[in-house]
Amino acid sequence: MTAGTLPPPRTVVGPIAWLRANLFSGPISSVLTIIIGLGLAWVLLQVGTWAATEARWGVVTNNLRLFLIGQFPPDQAWRVVLNLTMLSLLGGLSAAVYGQATRTLAVTLSVIQLMVAGLMVPSPIGILPVAAMLGNAALVWVAFVLGRRVSIPTRPIMIGWLLSLPATFLLLNGIEGTPFPSISTNAWGGLLLTVLLATVGILLSFPLGVLLALGRRSQLPIIQGLSTGYIELIRGVPLVTILFMADLILPLFLPGEWRLDRVARAMGGITLFSAAYVAENVRGGLQAIPTGQVEAAQALGLNGVQTNLYIVLPQALRSVIPANVGLFISLLKDTTLVTIIGLLELLGIGRAVLAQSESFGAHLEVYAFIAGVFFVLCYAMSQASYRLERAMGVGTR
Amino acid sequence: MTPAPDHPHAAVPPWRDVRVLRIVAQAVALLVVAVLIGIAVRNMLMAMEARGLGFGFGFLNRSAGFEISESPIPYRPSDTYGTAFIVGLLNTLFVSVIGIVLATVLGIIVGVARLSPNWLVNKVAAGYVELMRNTPLLVQLFIIYFAIFLQLPSVGDTLAWGEGVFLNQRGVFVPGPQAQAGLVPWLALVAAGVVVAIGASRVASSRELDGRPVPGLRLAGIGVLLVLVFGGWAVTGPFAFDLPVRERFNFVGGLRLSPEFSALLFGLVIYTAAFIGEVVRGGIQAVRRGQVEAARALGLSEGQTLRLIVFPQAMRVIVPPLTSQYLNLAKNSSLAVAIGYPDLFKVGQTMANQTGQPVPVLVLIMGTYLAISLVTSLFMNIYNRRVQVLER
Numbered sequence: 001m002t003a004g005t006l007p008p009p010r011t012v013v014g015p016i017a018w019l020r021a022n023l024f025s026g027p028i029s030s031v032l033t034i035i036i037g038l039g040l041a042w043v044l045l046q047v048g049t050w051a052a053t054e055a056r057w058g059v060v061t062n063n064l065r066l067f068l069i070g071q072f073p074p075d076q077a078w079r080v081v082l083n084l085t086m087l088s089l090l091g092g093l094s095a096a097v098y099g100q101a102t103r104t105l106a107v108t109l110s111v112i113q114l115m116v117a118g119l120m121v122p123s124p125i126g127i128l129p130v131a132a133m134l135g136n137a138a139l140v141w142v143a144f145v146l147g148r149r150v151s152i153p154t155r156p157i158m159i160g161w162l163l164s165l166p167a168t169f170l171l172l173n174g175i176e177g178t179p180f181p182s183i184s185t186n187a188w189g190g191l192l193l194t195v196l197l198a199t200v201g202i203l204l205s206f207p208l209g210v211l212l213a214l215g216r217r218s219q220l221p222i223i224q225g226l227s228t229g230y231i232e233l234i235r236g237v238p239l240v241t242i243l244f245m246a247d248l249i250l251p252l253f254l255p256g257e258w259r260l261d262r263v264a265r266a267m268g269g270i271t272l273f274s275a276a277y278v279a280e281n282v283r284g285g286l287q288a289i290p291t292g293q294v295e296a297a298q299a300l301g302l303n304g305v306q307t308n309l310y311i312v313l314p315q316a317l318r319s320v321i322p323a324n325v326g327l328f329i330s331l332l333k334d335t336t337l338v339t340i341i342g343l344l345e346l347l348g349i350g351r352a353v354l355a356q357s358e359s360f361g362a363h364l365e366v367y368a369f370i371a372g373v374f375f376v377l378c379y380a381m382s383q384a385s386y387r388l389e390r391a392m393g394v395g396t397r
Numbered sequence: 398m399t400p401a402p403d404h405p406h407a408a409v410p411p412w413r414d415v416r417v418l419r420i421v422a423q424a425v426a427l428l429v430v431a432v433l434i435g436i437a438v439r440n441m442l443m444a445m446e447a448r449g450l451g452f453g454f455g456f457l458n459r460s461a462g463f464e465i466s467e468s469p470i471p472y473r474p475s476d477t478y479g480t481a482f483i484v485g486l487l488n489t490l491f492v493s494v495i496g497i498v499l500a501t502v503l504g505i506i507v508g509v510a511r512l513s514p515n516w517l518v519n520k521v522a523a524g525y526v527e528l529m530r531n532t533p534l535l536v537q538l539f540i541i542y543f544a545i546f547l548q549l550p551s552v553g554d555t556l557a558w559g560e561g562v563f564l565n566q567r568g569v570f571v572p573g574p575q576a577q578a579g580l581v582p583w584l585a586l587v588a589a590g591v592v593v594a595i596g597a598s599r600v601a602s603s604r605e606l607d608g609r610p611v612p613g614l615r616l617a618g619i620g621v622l623l624v625l626v627f628g629g630w631a632v633t634g635p636f637a638f639d640l641p642v643r644e645r646f647n648f649v650g651g652l653r654l655s656p657e658f659s660a661l662l663f664g665l666v667i668y669t670a671a672f673i674g675e676v677v678r679g680g681i682q683a684v685r686r687g688q689v690e691a692a693r694a695l696g697l698s699e700g701q702t703l704r705l706i707v708f709p710q711a712m713r714v715i716v717p718p719l720t721s722q723y724l725n726l727a728k729n730s731s732l733a734v735a736i737g738y739p740d741l742f743k744v745g746q747t748m749a750n751q752t753g754q755p756v757p758v759l760v761l762i763m764g765t766y767l768a769i770s771l772v773t774s775l776f777m778n779i780y781n782r783r784v785q786v787l788e789r
Contacts, residue, residue: 022516029515036517222423236770237763238728248755252444253437333533364544371532378531
């Protein structure tokens with residue numbers, strides 16, 4: 001090569017350059033790429049072969065109704081679908097009216113229903129529930145589009161949400177002597193119970209958590225001490241011990257004639273547990289409010305209650321929504337622990353299915369399926385909440 | 398400034414006086430809580446009475462009468478409930494401490510891998526983190542225990558790794574270290590080595606800051622430590638290893654880790670490592686690029702930049718969330734109950750069932766977990782105070 005002639009420039013764009021920059025940038029990087037690539041390929045091949053040839057997925061598809069709604073009577077399953085229709089409508093409308101904050105909910109609702117519909121296709125449940133689920137999932141988006149075209153006042157939607165929790169209970173629990181015969185909560189199970197436990201837990205614990213957070217920041221030493229003590233006690237012990245308490249000891253604390261069924265006890269335990277974590281989230285939001293806001297409120301002559309109610313809380317609560325979505329996700333995962341006190345939520349149903357003689361030894365199929373369901377739900381929600389967080393500018397102000 | 402009036406509250410009636418209201422509000426809150434607790438305790442005592450059971454911690458001195466499948470201290474069913482409880486506590490501490498150490502190591506690897514410029518390493522680590530964080534720990538434990546550890550080959554078809562490590566349905570068998578007479582001298586040599594290495598590092602740092610660096614001093618310190626650790630090992634022979642030996646139906650000797658313990662430890666480690674990985678990644682990313690660039694501009698080497706600039710600043714961000722991950726791991730070890738490892742909660746549950754005294758047992762369990770949490774927080778807070786930058 002003569003002096004002055006330079007070699008042609010190395011490629012800086014295109015697949016080869018990408019490979020060189022991202023996978024084979026140096027000797028160590030290349031060795032890592034090859035070792036990890038081979039390892040990953042081997043694992044994927046093993047798992048793929050197992051899933052495609054050896055796995056008895058029939059254990060899952062044949063018992064799909066149990067996994068979804070537990071022992072809920074099959075001829076009453078339409079009540080669950082109807083309830084979902086109601087929530088889909090509300091969720092879609094809210095996403096349109098309230099914007100960002102409720103989109104997570106709408107996305108989750110449609111994801112759950114699409115996933116369920118997808119699971120139902122290979123199972124012997126029939127075509128009608130599949131259609132109903134797909135219809136519900138579509139309804140979320142129809143309501144969303146509708147809500148953006150037509151201006152809908154926020155008050156009816158707010159009232160709808162407030163009524164939705166008692167309506168859900170009424171619909172699922174039923175009343176004797178009507179077309180909705182009463183169904184004992186012992187029959188509730190599967191994914192239905194998992195979602196119910198987590199939802200009720202986060203909703204009921206919210207007011208309690210806000211009060212505890214305000215209490216912890218209070219100037220009054222006794223109220224501050226009680227709130228701090230409660231929060232730290234609950235956060236210092238595992239959820240299983242709280243569930244154990246709710247299951248065995250709460251009945252002892254109540255007057256003899258009061259009877260709480262197991263689902264209610266588990267809900268109580270989860271609510272008491274998550275209240276402490278909600279309180280810490282809310283406290284974070286409260287601390288982020290500049291002191292000037294409180295001082296301005298005092299200068300305007302608002303008293304303590306008014307300052308909190310009109311100035312501090314509206315700002316604080318808005319900023320803790322993403323953190324509470326995160327809490328809901330971990331609560332959803334934590335509901336699996338009620339299996340330990342004998343409730344048949346998704347994981348508990350999985351164990352019950354494994355106890356059947358025809359599903360002997362199908363541990364991996366059942367647990368992989370359950371893990372997959374949780375993964376889809378939690379991943380969808382965490383991605384939505386991540387977007388929400390960025391849209392709201394939390395942490396970037 | 399106008400002088401304050403002599404009696405600012407004279408005209409304010411007591412029901413509008415803030416000072417009075419404060420005291421009243423607190424008294425009411427205290428009263429409500431006290432009454433609620435009082436009613437609950439009264440109901441509980443009545444319910445216990447109706448069942449013919451008293452209330453108290455006296456049962457702790459009675460004989461437990463149940464087996465515990467594994468215990469770090471000698472335990473027989475004829476021992477007291479108190480001893481059984483301590484066995485459970487030791488099992489919880491055992492799995493938590495080992496779990497925290499392993500999860501930290503794996504978590505740092507995951508966190509660094511998440512920052513790797515290598516696309517494949519980065520994506521594999523990201524996939525691992527998402528998979529772990531978005532599925533319940535209990536489901537992971539069930540997969541690991543029921544679908545992996547209990548499906549291992551029987552003793553006859555044991556998986557062997559070299560001469561000393563065996564894996565089968567009965568658990569994991571590894572060589573068991575047994576202390577010899579040389580242990581104390583060896584530990585003394587190791588301690589001396591650590592002192593030399595730390596001293597060399599201190600001197601090297603101060604000379605570096607003075608601008609009179611001693612090249613290789615730090616390496617020499619580490620070299621002395623390694624020589625003392627390994628050379629000392631060869632000379633004194635602190636441990637003898639008892640190899641597991643296959644007999645007709647089982648292995649004897651060595652150290653047996655039960656399937657329950659192994660599955661719990663494995664599950665806790667891989668779950669918590671994903672969270673620790675994100676904490677580590679966040680901490681390293683929180684150090685501004687300008688800091689690294691400034692260090693380069695000052696002429697610090699790659700290693701010095703990491704050690705003196707990036708690491709101390711990352712630790713400030715890492716330590717508080719790392720503490721809560723450690724606490725989570727200790728609390729999550731209570732899921733042992735679902736796969737039958739006799740931890741604090743599992744032993745406590747058995748005690749509650751046998752004695753019919755769920756309330757005192759639960760008070761003990763919760764108090765113990767609370768104490769573990771508080772002690773861990775205390776140590777981590779002390780460490781945290783050391784890594785925080787002192788501000789005005």
